[in-house]
Amino acid sequence: MEPGTTNQVEIQIPADHPSGTYWYHVHKHGSATFQFNSGMAGFLIVQGGPGTLDAVPEVVAAKDVPMAFQVLRSSNDGRVVFVHQQAQQFGTFPFPDFTTNPPTLPPPAEQGVWSTYGLDGQLPLQPDGKTPAPPSRYSYTTNGVANPTLQMRPGEVQRWRLLNATDGDNLQLVLVSSQNGNQGLGLNVVAMDAITVPKTYHLAAGDPLVIGPGQRMDVMVKAGQPGTYVLQTLDPNSGEVKASVSPYRDSNGSGIAPAWQPSRHSFDFPQPCPATGQASSECTKPGQFKYPITLATIVVSGKTKNMNLPADPLPTPKGLPSIATMLSRTPDKVRNVVFEICGNVAGFEPNARTLPSCGWFLARYDATYWGGTPFNVLQMMRDADDVGEPNADPLMPRINFQKEGLFHPNQPLFPDMIAGNYEEWTVYNRTFSDHPFHIHQNHMLVTKINGITLPQPEWHDTLDVPAARCTDPPALRVRTRSRGGPQPQPPGGRPAAIVGPNDSAPISTCAGPPANINLATPGSITFRTYFNPVTVGCFVAHCHTIDHEDLGMMQRMDILPANGGASGCSLDGDRAAIPLIERLIAGNNGFQVCSALPQSKAKSYSPTGSGGLSNRSPDTAQ
Numbered sequence: 001m002e003p004g005t006t007n008q009v010e011i012q013i014p015a016d017h018p019s020g021t022y023w024y025h026v027h028k029h030g031s032a033t034f035q036f037n038s039g040m041a042g043f044l045i046v047q048g049g050p051g052t053l054d055a056v057p058e059v060v061a062a063k064d065v066p067m068a069f070q071v072l073r074s075s076n077d078g079r080v081v082f083v084h085q086q087a088q089q090f091g092t093f094p095f096p097d098f099t100t101n102p103p104t105l106p107p108p109a110e111q112g113v114w115s116t117y118g119l120d121g122q123l124p125l126q127p128d129g130k131t132p133a134p135p136s137r138y139s140y141t142t143n144g145v146a147n148p149t150l151q152m153r154p155g156e157v158q159r160w161r162l163l164n165a166t167d168g169d170n171l172q173l174v175l176v177s178s179q180n181g182n183q184g185l186g187l188n189v190v191a192m193d194a195i196t197v198p199k200t201y202h203l204a205a206g207d208p209l210v211i212g213p214g215q216r217m218d219v220m221v222k223a224g225q226p227g228t229y230v231l232q233t234l235d236p237n238s239g240e241v242k243a244s245v246s247p248y249r250d251s252n253g254s255g256i257a258p259a260w261q262p263s264r265h266s267f268d269f270p271q272p273c274p275a276t277g278q279a280s281s282e283c284t285k286p287g288q289f290k291y292p293i294t295l296a297t298i299v300v301s302g303k304t305k306n307m308n309l310p311a312d313p314l315p316t317p318k319g320l321p322s323i324a325t326m327l328s329r330t331p332d333k334v335r336n337v338v339f340e341i342c343g344n345v346a347g348f349e350p351n352a353r354t355l356p357s358c359g360w361f362l363a364r365y366d367a368t369y370w371g372g373t374p375f376n377v378l379q380m381m382r383d384a385d386d387v388g389e390p391n392a393d394p395l396m397p398r399i400n401f402q403k404e405g406l407f408h409p410n411q412p413l414f415p416d417m418i419a420g421n422y423e424e425w426t427v428y429n430r431t432f433s434d435h436p437f438h439i440h441q442n443h444m445l446v447t448k449i450n451g452i453t454l455p456q457p458e459w460h461d462t463l464d465v466p467a468a469r470c471t472d473p474p475a476l477r478v479r480t481r482s483r484g485g486p487q488p489q490p491p492g493g494r495p496a497a498i499v500g501p502n503d504s505a506p507i508s509t510c511a512g513p514p515a516n517i518n519l520a521t522p523g524s525i526t527f528r529t530y531f532n533p534v535t536v537g538c539f540v541a542h543c544h545t546i547d548h549e550d551l552g553m554m555q556r557m558d559i560l561p562a563n564g565g566a567s568g569c570s571l572d573g574d575r576a577a578i579p580l581i582e583r584l585i586a587g588n589n590g591f592q593v594c595s596a597l598p599q600s601k602a603k604s605y606s607p608t609g610s611g612g613l614s615n616r617s618p619d620t621a622q
């Protein structure tokens with residue numbers, strides 16, 4: 001849509017479309033981050049009829065409360081994130097030193113493509129005239145409001161539709177009493193990414209529910225004693241929280257336990273405190289966030305209502321093959337996909353240039369795609385079965401993959417995805433941060449996380465792929481010269497380029513620094529999927545950390561009507577020729593979007609009456 005225009009969209013919902021909680025957001029490739037950080041997203045709720053979750057009496061009786069969690073990022077004076085045209089790399093490195101007054105900012109060429117730092121060039125001072133104001137704003141909002149209030153009666157049951165509409169923050173939600181510390185209320189998950197689960201996941205009070213970027217969780221909440229409760233997101237970096245990307249908990253209360261790591265990767269945005277590797281006690285600068293962050297306040301008061309949670313089993317979702325069918329079918333294809341980062345900047349993603357699959361990037365850097373700007377760090381996803389060929393320089397990673405490079409609108413990742421087929425995919429994460437995998441159109445039935453079989457497979461359209469984990473003994477070493485001979489095989493099947501156990505060259509460990517991703521065990525999710533014939537055509541799969549998607553972590557997916565058929569997609573190939581830097585700045589006509597913080601203009605959203613979220617006390621001090 002051109003700026004200032006309106007566009008009427010008609011969406012035909014097939015009669016057997018799974019009901020549930022969906023959403024929409026900007027998706028202009030290249031500038032999605034820029035637009036996303038301004039909050040351009042909303043709910044799409046598909047109401048179900050008889051036989052669906054929406055017809056279960058306990059759900060019908062429950063108040064329906066959608067909650068969209070967003071992070072709005074802006075400079076301290078309210079201007080939005082902008083694209084740094086002189087930036088020469090993805091992330092800012094070295095990072096600004098906010099301990100100086102005024103802070104020392106990296107030169108433009110060392111700043112990342114999206115930045116708020118540049119907007120803080122003349123940092124205002126605090127009223128004392130000495131202390132620098134916080135560099136940027138980082139505002140968590142719920143339906144556009146900071147920490148709104150929700151009313152409940154004791155014993156009342158409500159249905160909350162929780163949407164993580166942040167551009168890259170994993171939320172770890174708990175509902176705790178503000179008077180009695182950890183005394184709180186459990187979250188009861190009845191649907192994930194719109195799809196009703198067979199059996200409710202009852203999380204104990206204080207047990208965090210992880211919602212990755214782009215994910216939705218429908219939870220039933222039963223109010224307890226009168227009092228004030230807070231819905232909070234916990235510190236993702238503390239390592240103290242037992243959390244899993246699956247709501248499954250075993251009898252010990254622990255999760256499938258991927259070693260959870262932050263999904264937010266770009267350091268061009270201000271971060272809540274503590275940042276990775278930082279203790280809460282260090283969060284002493286004015287205006288800094290502190291975890292846990294309160295997303296909503298729930299006041300339980302008034303006359304008791306005795307309401308019940310829905311009983312299991314929950315209704316089977318429509319429009320999807322049964323879980324039994326999904327598991328019993330022999331997959332027509334088994335595929336592997338990988339999230340990876342290539343670059344040659346020491347210190348940002350250390351030794352990423354040694355990744356076996358990054359040879360295409362180092363050998364054939366496409367300056368046209370990148371607008372002539374030599375970004376040093378790129379991100380991509382590719383077929384892990386596609387092993388390429390040895391590079392002429394034996395020290396360099398492999399080249400000549402079947403599908404090289406970054407997202408291209410005219411190049412599907414696979415040429416043979418056929419309507420009506422069942423497939424099994426494993427998505428690996430060969431980086432040190434999480435990446436939420438999202439695929440449009442067809443849901444995926446996740447069967448394994450990090451190779452561990454889930455006792456109850458989960459339907460998702462978005463799921464965080466946990467970061468690679470360090471499992472190497474420190475004695476492992478890295479070659480600096482090729483010595484020939486067989487190379488060890490990393491998980492995923494590709495030969496490692498440089499790693500060798502017997503060399504005496506400089507030592508590198510997985511845990512670093514310098515950390516070597518080749519020595520880590522990739523995170524992974526494994527799923528089965530069915531290509532519904534109504535989805536013939538083309539769409540995308542991508543990382544739902546939006547800046548990753550913009551910079552290449554996306555691929556086109558084509559569903560063909562039959563083997564050798566055409567997807568019927570005709571795309572505007574010219575768009576690919578637009579240099580990336582121009583796509584990045586699309587719509588960037590001045591930054592004055594948030595001259596006042598949005599809370600003052602936000603409307604309250606009260607879908608089922610007075611108990612909805614109210615527009616209470618905008619907390620602009622965040």
Ligand SMILES: [Cu+2]
Pocket residue numbers: 339434435436543544545548549553
């Ligand atoms: Cu990512």
